[in-house]
Amino acid sequence: MNKKGFIFDLDGVIVDTAKYHYLAWRKLAESIGVSFTEKENEQLKGVSRIKSLEKILEWGNKTISEDDFMKLMAIKNDDYLTYINKMNKEEILPDVNRVLEYLIQNEQGIALGSASKNARTILKKVNLISDFNAIVDGNDVEKGKPNPEVFLKAAKALGIAQEDCIVFEDSVAGVQAANAANMVSIGIGEQEILYEADYVFKNFTEMENSFLIELIKK
Ligand code: BG6
Ligand code: MG
Numbered sequence: 001m002n003k004k005g006f007i008f009d010l011d012g013v014i015v016d017t018a019k020y021h022y023l024a025w026r027k028l029a030e031s032i033g034v035s036f037t038e039k040e041n042e043q044l045k046g047v048s049r050i051k052s053l054e055k056i057l058e059w060g061n062k063t064i065s066e067d068d069f070m071k072l073m074a075i076k077n078d079d080y081l082t083y084i085n086k087m088n089k090e091e092i093l094p095d096v097n098r099v100l101e102y103l104i105q106n107e108q109g110i111a112l113g114s115a116s117k118n119a120r121t122i123l124k125k126v127n128l129i130s131d132f133n134a135i136v137d138g139n140d141v142e143k144g145k146p147n148p149e150v151f152l153k154a155a156k157a158l159g160i161a162q163e164d165c166i167v168f169e170d171s172v173a174g175v176q177a178a179n180a181a182n183m184v185s186i187g188i189g190e191q192e193i194l195y196e197a198d199y200v201f202k203n204f205t206e207m208e209n210s211f212l213i214e215l216i217k218k
Pocket of ligand 1: 010011021044045046047048049052077114115116117118119138171
């Protein structure tokens with residue numbers, strides 16, 4: 001059997017934490033008088049915490065001191081963590097377990113490639129941490145998505161050539177990062193948003209094991 005590297009984004013792919021990021025950013029943005037809707041939120045998906053706050057300030061035409069910047073980031077993260085602390089394995093998105101189990105059965109490399117600094121906490125919360133052969137997250141990279149660094153590091157940690165890796169992503173920035181890494185990009189979400197991906201599925205339920213086996217055999 002061929003061995004490929006399957007690299008999963010976390011937020012919005014494995015768990016529906018994208019909604020918690022949205023709620024926490026919206027609360028923070030509104031607290032400083034910046035309007036924030038789903039449209040702005042889409043542009044923050046896959047983007048690091050620092051870059052996200054920079055963008056919100058830019059949209060609101062705000063300049064603040066470095067001190068206040070750090071404070072706002074902490075407020076957002078504390079708020080976000082109140083949601084995360086209540087998580088359990090019921091918040092794993094549909095059919096993620098089936099896909100992971102199938103890949104494990106077929107002895108494939110499995111990695112996490114996430115921008116989040118909370119990735120390990122979340123994987124532990126939902127009891128998935130032991131499914132991953134490698135974890136690369138926001139603590140391990142200097143350049144955020146769409147830069148391919150996170151996925152290149154994940155491939156390296158798996159010991160699998162980047163051309164033999166497949167990335168699952170719900171964000172535009174993440175799909176672009178996978179493409180820049182010369183990996184197969186699979187968008188999880190809407191075709192109109194993720195059209196730069198090699199394949200797009202609404203969710204994992206739409207993705208059959210026969211598709212996965214084709215990727216492995218390629
Ligand atoms: C990404 C999310 O996975 O992680 C972004 O899509 C988030 O919305 C980023 O800002 C950083 O996450 P965290 O948990 O380190 O604030
Ligand atoms: Mg994501």
